[in-house]
Amino acid sequence: MSKRIYNFNPGPAALPLSVLEEIQATFLDFAGTGMSITEVSHRSKPFDAIINDAVTRVKRLLGIGDDFKVLFVQGGASMQFAMVPMNLLPDGKSADYVNTGTWSTKAIKETKILGKTVNVAASSEDRNFAYIPKELSLDPNAAYVHITSNNTIKGTQWADFPDTKGVPIVSDMSSDILSRPLDMSKFGLIYAGAQKNIGPAGVCMVIVKNDLLEKANTGLPSMLAYKTYADSNSLYNTPPCFTIYAIDLVLKWLEETIGGLEKMDAVNREKAALLYDLFDASSFYNGTADADSRSLMNVTFRLPSEDLEKRFVEEATKNDLGGLKGHRSVGGCRASIYNAMSMEGIQALVDFMKEFERTNG
Amino acid sequence: MSKRIYNFNPGPAALPLSVLEEIQATFLDFAGTGMSITEVSHRSKPFDAIINDAVTRVKRLLGIGDDFKVLFVQGGASMQFAMVPMNLLPDGKSADYVNTGTWSTKAIKETKILGKTVNVAASSEDRNFAYIPKELSLDPNAAYVHITSNNTIKGTQWADFPDTKGVPIVSDMSSDILSRPLDMSKFGLIYAGAQKNIGPAGVCMVIVKNDLLEKANTGLPSMLAYKTYADSNSLYNTPPCFTIYAIDLVLKWLEETIGGLEKMDAVNREKAALLYDLFDASSFYNGTADADSRSLMNVTFRLPSEDLEKRFVEEATKNDLGGLKGHRSVGGCRASIYNAMSMEGIQALVDFMKEFERTNG
Ligand SMILES: Cc1ncc(COP(=O)(O)O)c(C=O)c1O
Ligand SMILES: Cc1ncc(COP(=O)(O)O)c(C=O)c1O
Ligand SMILES: [Mg+2]
Ligand SMILES: [Mg+2]
Ligand SMILES: [Mg+2]
Ligand SMILES: [Mg+2]
Numbered sequence: 271m272s273k274r275i276y277n278f279n280p281g282p283a284a285l286p287l288s289v290l291e292e293i294q295a296t297f298l299d300f301a302g303t304g305m306s307i308t309e310v311s312h313r314s315k316p317f318d319a320i321i322n323d324a325v326t327r328v329k330r331l332l333g334i335g336d337d338f339k340v341l342f343v344q345g346g347a348s349m350q351f352a353m354v355p356m357n358l359l360p361d362g363k364s365a366d367y368v369n370t371g372t373w374s375t376k377a378i379k380e381t382k383i384l385g386k387t388v389n390v391a392a393s394s395e396d397r398n399f400a401y402i403p404k405e406l407s408l409d410p411n412a413a414y415v416h417i418t419s420n421n422t423i424k425g426t427q428w429a430d431f432p433d434t435k436g437v438p439i440v441s442d443m444s445s446d447i448l449s450r451p452l453d454m455s456k457f458g459l460i461y462a463g464a465q466k467n468i469g470p471a472g473v474c475m476v477i478v479k480n481d482l483l484e485k486a487n488t489g490l491p492s493m494l495a496y497k498t499y500a501d502s503n504s505l506y507n508t509p510p511c512f513t514i515y516a517i518d519l520v521l522k523w524l525e526e527t528i529g530g531l532e533k534m535d536a537v538n539r540e541k542a543a544l545l546y547d548l549f550d551a552s553s554f555y556n557g558t559a560d561a562d563s564r565s566l567m568n569v570t571f572r573l574p575s576e577d578l579e580k581r582f583v584e585e586a587t588k589n590d591l592g593g594l595k596g597h598r599s600v601g602g603c604r605a606s607i608y609n610a611m612s613m614e615g616i617q618a619l620v621d622f623m624k625e626f627e628r629t630n631g
Numbered sequence: 632m633s634k635r636i637y638n639f640n641p642g643p644a645a646l647p648l649s650v651l652e653e654i655q656a657t658f659l660d661f662a663g664t665g666m667s668i669t670e671v672s673h674r675s676k677p678f679d680a681i682i683n684d685a686v687t688r689v690k691r692l693l694g695i696g697d698d699f700k701v702l703f704v705q706g707g708a709s710m711q712f713a714m715v716p717m718n719l720l721p722d723g724k725s726a727d728y729v730n731t732g733t734w735s736t737k738a739i740k741e742t743k744i745l746g747k748t749v750n751v752a753a754s755s756e757d758r759n760f761a762y763i764p765k766e767l768s769l770d771p772n773a774a775y776v777h778i779t780s781n782n783t784i785k786g787t788q789w790a791d792f793p794d795t796k797g798v799p800i801v802s803d804m805s806s807d808i809l810s811r812p813l814d815m816s817k818f819g820l821i822y823a824g825a826q827k828n829i830g831p832a833g834v835c836m837v838i839v840k841n842d843l844l845e846k847a848n849t850g851l852p853s854m855l856a857y858k859t860y861a862d863s864n865s866l867y868n869t870p871p872c873f874t875i876y877a878i879d880l881v882l883k884w885l886e887e888t889i890g891g892l893e894k895m896d897a898v899n900r901e902k903a904a905l906l907y908d909l910f911d912a913s914s915f916y917n918g919t920a921d922a923d924s925r926s927l928m929n930v931t932f933r934l935p936s937e938d939l940e941k942r943f944v945e946e947a948t949k950n951d952l953g954g955l956k957g958h959r960s961v962g963g964c965r966a967s968i969y970n971a972m973s974m975e976g977i978q979a980l981v982d983f984m985k986e987f988e989r990t991n992g
Contacts, residue, residue, distance in 0.1 A: 275665030279672050282872055287659075290667050294658040298651055304636030304951060306651050308831035308877065311640045311954065344705035344833070345854050348868035352852035380852050465869050470669035472705070472833045472871030491713035491741050493706050507709035508826050510833030510871060511643055516669065590665060593672065 276615040279593030280422055280568060280606040281445065281466040284615075288527065289519040300515075307515045312508050320511075320518050321503060327521035328477065331531055334454050339483065341476040341499040342509055347373070347444040347463040350474055351380035354440055354459065357486045357496050359386045359413045366412040366437070369393035370402060371421035372599060373442060391415065398600075399424040401560040406432055414438050414458055414482075420446035422466070423597040425570030425604065426563040431456050438482060446567050447475065448524060449609055450535040458482045466567070467608045469517035472510045524609065534609055541607050541616045542566040548620055554627045558602060572602040579603055582626055589622055637976035640954035641783055641929060641967040642806065642827040645976075649888065650880040661876075668876045673869050681872075681879050682864060688882035689838065692892055695815050700844065702837040702860040703870055708734070708805040708824040711835055712741035715801055715820065718847045718857050720747045720774045727773040727798070730754035731763060732782035733960060734803060752776065759961075760785040762921040767793055775799050775819055775843075781807035783827070784958040786931030786965065787924040792817050799843060807928050808836065809885060810970055811896040819843045827928075828969045830878035833871045885970065895970055902968050902977045903927040909981055915988045919963060933963045940964055943987055950983055 277284040293307075300307040301316050310317055325340045343349065354377075359365050364387035367378045371394075381388050389412065392403035399421065408415060415434045420427040422445040431439060431453070438458025447462035459478040465471035476496065483500055492498045498506045528534050546564060549557045549571055558570045573579045579602060583595045596602035605619060638645040654668075661668040662677050671678055686701045704710065715738075720726050725748035728739045732755075742749050750773065753764035760782065769776060776795045781788040783806040792800060792814070799819025808823035820839040826832035837857065844861055853859045859867045889895050907925060910918045910932055919931045934940045940963060944956045957963035966980060 272660035273663070273665045274659065277666050277670055279666075279670065281869065282670055282672060284670055285667065290659055290669070294655055297655040297658065298635065298648075299633035302634070304634045304953070305638050305640075306646065308651070309638055309640065309643055309645055311643060312832065344707065344710070344871075346705065346868045349705070349854045352854060356852075383850065383852055463869060470871075470873050471673065471869045472874055489744065491717075491744055493710045493713060507707045508642065508824060508832045510705075510831075510874065512831050512873060513833055513871065592665070 275590040275592045276611070276618055277592050278605045278607065278611070278619070280597070280604065281463070282471045283466050283606055283608050284610045285469070285516070286520065286523045286527070286610045289516065289523055292519055293516060308512050310511065312505060312511055317511060320515050321505070321509070324514060324518040324521055325503070327518070327525055328448075328475070331448060331521065331524060332452060332454055332477070334477070337480050338454070339478050339480065339500045341478065341496065342504040342514055343474045343476050343499060344472070344510060346471070346474055347442055347461060348376070350442070350461040350476065351377040352384065353494055353496070354416070354461070355381040355384050355386045356490055356494055358440065358459065358482060360487055363387070363411070363413045364389050364409065366391040366406075366408055366415040368403060368406060368415070368417050369395060370418050370426060371399040371424040373421065373423070373444070374416070374418045377416055377418070377442060399426065400558060400563070402426050402428050402563040408434060408437065410435060410437065412437050414440040416440045416442070418442045420444075420565055420567050422568050422606070423600060425557070425559045425565045425568045427565035427567065429562070438479065445608070446565075448531065448534070449538055449567060451531040464513060464517055466606070468520050470513050472513040473517070475517070520610075528609075537613070538566045538607075538609070541611065541613060542569060544616050544620050545569045545605060545607070548623060552627060554631045555623065567606065567608055569605045569607060570596060570600070570602060571604070576601065578630060581630070585626060586622060591619055591622055636951040636953045637972075637979055638953050639966045639968065639972070639980070641958070641965065642824070643832045644827050644967055644969050645971045646830070646877070647881065647884045647888070647971045650877065650884055653880055654877060669873050671872065673866060673872055678872060681876050682866070682870070685875060685879040685882055686864070688879070688886055689836070692809060692882065692885060693813060693815055693838070695838070698841050699815070700839050700841065700861045702839065702857065703865040703875055704835050704837050704860060705833070705871060707832070707835055708803055708822060709737070711803070711822040711837065712738040713745065714855055714857070715777070715822070716742040716745055716747045717851055717855055719801065719820065719843060721848055724748070724772070724774045725750050725770065727752040727767075727769055727776040729764060729767060729776070729778050730756060731779050731787060732760040732785040734782065734784070734805070735777070735779045738777055738779070738803060760787065761919060761924070763787050763789050763924040769795060769798065771796060771798065773798050775801040777801045777803070779803045781805075781926055781928050783929050783967070784961060786918070786920045786926045786929045788926035788928065790923070799840065806969070809892065809895070810899055810928060812892040825874060825878055827967070829881050831874050833874040834878070836878070881971075889970075898974070899927045899968070899970070902972065902974060903930060905977050905981050906930045906966060906968075909984060913988060915992045916984065928967065928969055930966045930968060931957060931961070931963060932965070937962065939991060942991065946987060947983060952980055952983055
């Protein structure tokens with residue numbers, strides 16, 4: 271038997287055990303090919319079946335049709351900070367960015383490096399990004415409105431998306447992709463590094479509306495143009511086959527074991543509530559995000575002192591509860607509870623937290 | 632028992648069985664962490680140990696010191712076609728490119744997309760790239776000389792590298808990286824998509840000399856600047872952890888099981904000779920590359936008719952010899968025999984080829 275911990279890492283993060291077991295079982299001989307999935311050609315029928323299945327599952331989960339393309343792009347979400355404006359922000363136009371934390375700040379920085387014009391439509395920097403801004407000063411002529419739907423480090427999440435009066439929303443959903451249903455009619459493009467909710471690190475999923483693709487900027491290097499990926503089903507060059515295979519298995523788990531995004535959302539709400547209720551009932555644990563901006567994915571909290579926080583993380587680790595340290599830029603504690611974190615994991619954490627408060631409070 | 636075939640795919644390609652077995656055995660619990668390697672944080676001690684080990688092994692294998700950086704970059708070799716000139720070709724300078732096939736042609740195309748100046752120093756296009764050019768018209772002021780060391784599709788390889796009078800060579804070594812010793816003093820940068828000689832698809836290894844890094848172009852998006860990777864040990868953002876782990880195991884195999892690049896080279900020469908000797912002794916099988924330009928990695932050949940080639944590939948497949956079809960752009964047959972292809976695999980192929988000639992010749 272392998273030892274398994276409850277893994278609260280922010281990403282790379284826990285994956286469903288059944289997915290890991292299937293990868294392991296088939297690792298030397300994938301689908302009767304006599305090859306590992308790491309050895310199969312990306313120009314083969316077995317791999318075509320995988321990538322097509324993944325695309326179909328994403329579309330079905332999100333309820334989108336042929337007006338969107340689902341792309342697999344390397345370079346992580348960080349590469350998208352540059353690719354989004356390269357492709358979607360034409361010269362002479364500007365884009366609105368809402369600054370809700372570290373990742374939004376980086377998205378803005380990369381856009382400016384390209385010499386493009388950014389309008390910061392709102393920011394919550396005044397209170398260390400502890401909330402999602404309510405008032406946005408949007409430019410009706412903006413090429414797009416960029417939003418970080420879930421702020422992994424600050425522990426905040428957009429509960430609803432704003433009405434942008436027809437300007438397409440571009441959203442970094444790295445830390446909450448496929449964790450809840452979405453009204454996709456509001457979005458022009460969403461992107462997400464795989465390594466939190468949908469698979470191992472090594473690919474970024476980009477879902478883009480055809481009309482944006484059609485008017486995208488031209489003259490880009492092939493690997494930096496969305497069109498290259500859209501025209502080739504992400505097979506212009508060798509894709510990260512193993513990672514896409516693992517993602518396909520996670521998507522299958524999401525559809526067939528969980529039962530889709532409504533069900534996933536309900537479970538995620540229940541999981542997060544167990545922790546937030548504990549904070550609200552205790553003076554020992556305190557959440558860092560405003561109540562109306564709390565993330566269902568990254569639950570950030572503080573203990574009465576940094577010493578206690580250090581001991582908390584250490585003792586949790588000894589109890590096989592891993593990854594609870596807050597991001598180095600903010601300190602404190604953080605429990606990342608993405609789709610694959612089970613209710614049992616949350617329950618184990620809650621039990622540990624109560625015991626730790628009893629003995630240290 | 633898993634079924635295993637002899638896999639002659641051009642990439643993704645065969646990996647050493649012992650590497651696959653180790654990944655499989657540790658897949659649910661990596662190094663006692665209680666997590667899969669796909670779930671381990673890239674900011675953790677266990678992952679640091681992996682990436683540092685990989686870098687150290689590459690340097691030891693190639694006999695290079697701290698004057699080079701070993702980087703892991705996403706996007707495959709195709710992304711390097713653009714990143715090389717973005718970083719290393721300053722405005723007002725030009726670069727020399729030797730055109731030896733499909734991949735060189737693409738490298739040239741991407742450089743031109745960027746509006747940069749290319750001098751084609753030589754080309755073997757006149758005879759469908761069946762040879763490596765001997766005469767190069769090099770520009771002493773070029774920023775670099777770009778060479779595709781092994782032409783995966785055309786089956787040709789540079790046996791030696793030219794004297795470029797101090798101008799650094801930049802080489803796409805996707806299909807022969809770490810297959811033989813190199814005199815690294817000639818090179819400013821080498822790059823290789825992992826999926827042929829060193830691991831699964833999903834990362835490109837870039838080995839670059841510090842002096843080129845120091846004078847590299849600035850003002851690039853973070854993910855497109857080599858400096859970003861060099862300054863962060865390839866951990867600026869989330870790297871493809873699983874792929875880097877697999878590469879580290881392949882490097883360990885290369886050092887500890889094979890015994891380094893001299894040994895690997897000797898084995899590779901022996902393997903290729905078995906096939907080329909067969910061609911030379913037979914009028915049924917004929918190599919497509921000039922004798923002095925033959926690749927030790929991708930052995931391209933023709934049979935007397937396309938019908939026979941089709942039957943050859945089909946019957947080979949039935950005999951568990953996979954991936955022998957030539958690239959769709961050239962036809963014919965191709966046996967890709969990278970580092971991980973065993974002598975037993977070559978012997979099985981040679982036996983099959985003799986039998987096929989006997990019954991169809
Ligand atoms: C919201 C968000 N955006 C972007 C990133 C950067 O992702 P990557 O490491 O894939 O570039 C992260 C990583 O944690 C994130 O949480
Ligand atoms: C020599 C060479 N260069 C570049 C490439 C493209 O590599 P990638 O698919 O990693 O972009 C290949 C792929 O076969 C290749 O053989
Ligand atoms: Mg954040
Ligand atoms: Mg409280
Ligand atoms: Mg070629
Ligand atoms: Mg012959």
